[in-house]
Amino acid sequence: MSLILDNISHIYSRGDAYEKKALDGVSLKIEDGEFIGIIGHTGSGKSTLIQHLNGLLKATEGSIYFNGQDIYDKDYDLRDLRMQVGMVFQYPEHQLFDETVFKDVCFGPRNQGLPEKDVTLRAYEALKNVGLDEKYYDVSPFELSGGQKRRAAIAGVVAMKPQVLVLDEPTAGLDPQGRDEILDMIAENHQRYGNTVILVSHSMEDVAKYVDRIIVMDDGQVRFDGEPKVVFRHYKELEEIGLAAPQVTYLMHDLKNAGYPVSCDATTVDEAKNEIMKMLGRR
Amino acid sequence: MLREITLGQYYPADSPIHKLDPRTKLFTTMIYIISIFCFKGPVAFAVITAALAMVIYLSKVPFSYMVRGLKTIVFILIFAGILNLFMTPGRELVSFWKLTISYEGAKNASLMLFRMIYLIIGTSVMTLTTTPNQLTDGLEAALKPMKKIKVPVHEIAMMMSIALRFIPILIEETDKIMKAQMARGADFESGGLIKKTKAMIPLLVPLFVSAFRRANDLALAMEARCYSGGEGRTKMLPLKYENRDRITYVISIVYLVAICVLRRFPF
Numbered sequence: 280m281s282l283i284l285d286n287i288s289h290i291y292s293r294g295d296a297y298e299k300k301a302l303d304g305v306s307l308k309i310e311d312g313e314f315i316g317i318i319g320h321t322g323s324g325k326s327t328l329i330q331h332l333n334g335l336l337k338a339t340e341g342s343i344y345f346n347g348q349d350i351y352d353k354d355y356d357l358r359d360l361r362m363q364v365g366m367v368f369q370y371p372e373h374q375l376f377d378e379t380v381f382k383d384v385c386f387g388p389r390n391q392g393l394p395e396k397d398v399t400l401r402a403y404e405a406l407k408n409v410g411l412d413e414k415y416y417d418v419s420p421f422e423l424s425g426g427q428k429r430r431a432a433i434a435g436v437v438a439m440k441p442q443v444l445v446l447d448e449p450t451a452g453l454d455p456q457g458r459d460e461i462l463d464m465i466a467e468n469h470q471r472y473g474n475t476v477i478l479v480s481h482s483m484e485d486v487a488k489y490v491d492r493i494i495v496m497d498d499g500q501v502r503f504d505g506e507p508k509v510v511f512r513h514y515k516e517l518e519e520i521g522l523a524a525p526q527v528t529y530l531m532h533d534l535k536n537a538g539y540p541v542s543c544d545a546t547t548v549d550e551a552k553n554e555i556m557k558m559l560g561r562r
Numbered sequence: 563m564l565r566e567i568t569l570g571q572y573y574p575a576d577s578p579i580h581k582l583d584p585r586t587k588l589f590t591t592m593i594y595i596i597s598i599f600c601f602k603g604p605v606a607f608a609v610i611t612a613a614l615a616m617v618i619y620l621s622k623v624p625f626s627y628m629v630r631g632l633k634t635i636v637f638i639l640i641f642a643g644i645l646n647l648f649m650t651p652g653r654e655l656v657s658f659w660k661l662t663i664s665y666e667g668a669k670n671a672s673l674m675l676f677r678m679i680y681l682i683i684g685t686s687v688m689t690l691t692t693t694p695n696q697l698t699d700g701l702e703a704a705l706k707p708m709k710k711i712k713v714p715v716h717e718i719a720m721m722m723s724i725a726l727r728f729i730p731i732l733i734e735e736t737d738k739i740m741k742a743q744m745a746r747g748a749d750f751e752s753g754g755l756i757k758k759t760k761a762m763i764p765l766l767v768p769l770f771v772s773a774f775r776r777a778n779d780l781a782l783a784m785e786a787r788c789y790s791g792g793e794g795r796t797k798m799l800p801l802k803y804e805n806r807d808r809i810t811y812v813i814s815i816v817y818l819v820a821i822c823v824l825r826r827f828p829f
């Protein structure tokens with residue numbers, strides 16, 4: 280059970296003045312239950328890449344296999360794929376449409392053809408999961424604040440219980456607390472259901488804290504792919520492509536350069552703290 | 563998927579036609595339209611074709627772009643052509659079954675087809691080589707005399723440029739929302755008319771909401787920059803005639819005179 284991308288390329292507006300190669304020979308293997316972060320500078324092709332995962336964009340070249348089946352096969356059911364690979368777009372709150380938050384969240388599960396009882400259950404569960412207060416369930420989604428809208432929109436996808444959950448910058452434009460709450464919720468769900476999560480983010484700190492594998496995109500190509508601590512060892516190269524490592528990585532490197540016996544693999548504040556305590560205890 | 567709508571879309575290139583002042587282009591296009599409706603005889607036809615070919619060549623826009631605008635009206639063209647062909651009474655050219663094609667009918671049909679096609683291609687050259695902003699600037703300048711009779715020229719031009727500016731934005735937005743709802747299992751294709759109409763709700767509601775939001779934002783932004791209509795307003799890029807514009811004016815007038823003179827001759 281996995282998602283395999285084999286040499287995917289994507290060219291927008293092929294054959295005219297606006298032609299743009301947004302993906303260039305991307306090959307990836309995504310196993311079940313992974314928590315993956317995708318980082319890359321603006322325009323590096325992250326959004327383009329993830330839209331291939333549920334067949335919304337068709338690759339100009341290459342093939343994609345979901346659970347061993349070629350999704351570009353003529354008789355492959357793309358709608359079914361979209362139920363299993365849930366996608367939360369950038370600014371998902373712009374897609375809310377129904378009269379009430381609750382009804383809006385029901386949209387996805389209902390399209391899956393579930394019985395009405397299950398639809399309601401799913402919607403409740405999802406709304407509870409994203410931490411939206413019950414008093415908002417029956418108000419119009421347009422009366423919510425930005426952060427609440429975001430939660431409602433994410434719930435709309437979570438309610439479909441997709442095997443793979445893809446989120447494109449789910450925390451852009453949120454305050455630090457809202458950001459942490461949403462990411463914590465995603466991580467918790469990941470723990471609980473063991474689903475695959477793919478998180479596109481611009482925040483190295485968030486990526487370092489939550490994911491166990493990082494894919495670095497640069498100009499339509501995969502530049503690095505590996506565990507956070509391994510990827511962040513290349514912080515010099517990351518800087519060259521307009522990215523950075525988490526702040527603590529720099530701190531640990533500074534400490535090491537100043538002659539302290541620490542390992543530079545810490546990527547989160549907690550790991551750094553442990554490492555420093557260990558060093559202090561040792562001395 | 564929705565980006566393929568190109569009728570009246572700008573094609574960026576570095577060509578002498580692109581560099582012309584929009585007023586010049588508007589004027590020349592008008593001359594051209596007059597010429598294709600008042601010419602007579604094969605020589606004039608050859609002149610028009612040569613002029614059009616020359617301009618297309620100079621514009622550096624691929625020919626396929628010009629023809630793209632035609633695709634949308636192919637059906638109308640064929641329909642009108644057939645009507646003209648069979649319905650015009652006159653000297654018989656060929657006849658079969660109950661249908662007769664008259665000599666005049668054939669002439670009318672081909673003339674009409676040619677005029678429509680040349681009209682579309684000619685105006686495409688203008689819209690493909692002029693940005694919407696330049697176009698509205700040009701229109702505003704050209705219509706300025708109408709201000710005397712209290713026509714709100716500036717406001718009309720402003721509304722036009724905003725509308726033009728919003729078309730690609732709304733297309734992109736539609737594309738985005740469609741994808742987002744498809745990701746939630748929405749199905750825009752299958753089903754009967756009622757089901758299809760119902761399926762549009764998840765698309766139309768967010769689209770309207772976002773259009774209003776954008777309109778609101780834009781109004782606020784304009785107000786914040788003290789926009790107060792056209793009175794005393796200067797332009798960042800004021801329209802200015804260059805030598806190439808003067809030359810173009812001369813050429814197009816000579817061209818029109820030539821077409822008119824050719825009317826007097828039998829060829």
Ligand SMILES: Nc1ncnc2c1ncn2[C@@H]1O[C@H](COP(=O)(O)OP(=O)(O)OP(=O)(O)O)[C@@H](O)[C@H]1O
Pocket residue numbers: 291292299300301319320321322323324325326327328
């Ligand atoms: N619909 C489109 N038509 C043409 N070009 C596009 C389209 N969408 C994206 N592009 C181009 O493809 C490239 C990759 O875009 P993409 O949206 O995948 O970037 P991204 O990594 O998601 O950036 P960001 O971090 O800003 O969201 C960009 O150069 C962009 O200009």
Ligand SMILES: [Mg+2]
Pocket residue numbers: 325326327369447
């Ligand atoms: Mg993006």
